[in-house]
Amino acid sequence: MLQIRNLCKSYGPNPVLQNLNLSIAAGEIYGLLGSNGAGKTTTINILCHLLQTDSGSITLYDQPHSEATQSLIALVPQENLLYGSLTCEENLSFFARLYGLSKRQRQERIPACLKAVGLANRLKSPAETLSGGMQRRLSMAIALVHHPKLLILDEPTAGLDIDARTAMWRLIRQLQAQGMTILLTTHLLDEAERLCDRLGILKHGRLLAEGSLPQLRQRIAAQEIIVIKTAEEESAIARAQTLGFPHRRYGEDLAFWLPEVMELKDIIGCFAGILLTSIAREPVRLEHIYHEILRNPPVAERQADHLCTNSSTLSQLGRGLG
């Protein structure tokens, strides 16, 4: 339903989106991942016409994205934009009027949207009396009021406790089940892994990889990952090298990739003679895949980065010479 082609955006001399291509199918939950500054919010702001693109194209249902198709998209931004002293009903009513809903449409939509987000009994509660999780859900209700087809959620669970987060995940799945297409950003890889049908990994405004979790998993030549604690790390790494087990550091953890699932006694046997404090076995998760894609981007991206560095060095040289 959504196609982004060769989107470019710079702030002054700094490229933020560099030939970004991505497509989202109707009814899917697409997760856009990337470190701080990767370009996720810029992409969202362009989709919502809050920012202009330098070049590239966006189509929605095969129509060029314009003011006319803007009402098909709704954004729930990172910060809740609510009027604290107004009730839930009044907040929705305010935004429904902005979208031009008639009194009759408002009477139908407002209770329906509050019900959809689990706030049916909060119609008359001022927004400021709601918990953080409820305020997030009220923001979702506001986004739904004009019947959008694509819901964009910018870090939907940032700052929420685990109960509120679980409620939000349930709500997102319910909306998908009702036919909504969802684009979300998150820094929580377990959240992305649980929720998203497909994922895109952005770095410096370029999409390094895209696909479902099973597709992305093919980037890692491991069936299982073991995390080892030992005072003899160098010996463990040297032993693993002789066995052909690549090693990685995930934060503080020293991990090895196993090319096949092995019995625990065989794994321990591989490290015989090295004092191990603990061994933990883990399935290959999005966290590992994400780490690997950022660490080893596809060759084309490395070349593009190289060219980009060279061209900015050249332009700096040019400016210096000028």
Ligand SMILES: Nc1ncnc2c1ncn2[C@@H]1O[C@H](COP(=O)(O)OP(=O)(O)OP(=O)(O)O)[C@@H](O)[C@H]1O
């Ligand atoms: N108005 C602006 N003027 C100049 N640079 C900007 C502006 N807005 C964003 N940037 C820069 O563009 C880059 C991408 O920012 P963006 O907010 O899109 O990243 P992000 O992936 O959403 O990050 P985060 O995860 O922190 O929200 C950053 O380097 C940021 O500093």
